[in-house]
Amino acid sequence: MAHPKSRLSKQRRDKRRTHYKAEVPTLATCSNCGATVEYHTICPECGFYRGKQVMEKQKVA
Numbered sequence: 670m671a672h673p674k675s676r677l678s679k680q681r682r683d684k685r686r687t688h689y690k691a692e693v694p695t696l697a698t699c700s701n702c703g704a705t706v707e708y709h710t711i712c713p714e715c716g717f718y719r720g721k722q723v724m725e726k727q728k729v730a
């Protein structure tokens with residue numbers, strides 16, 4: 670099996686990880702209830718998506 674020849678120093682490991690970053694989700698406002706919703710996601714408050722009721726009211730998160 671492939672195996673690293675030598676251990677990476679903490680500095681090299683951490684330098685590689687400078688590119689890892691949490692992404693901030695794009696947020697929108699629900700047209701029905703005004704709640705803040707993630708884009709391309711059914712509103713968790715009222716179950717609306719693109720101006721239509723697509724799901725019964727459901728609290729997920």
Ligand SMILES: [Zn+2]
Nearest residue numbers: 699702712715
């Ligand atoms: Zn809503």
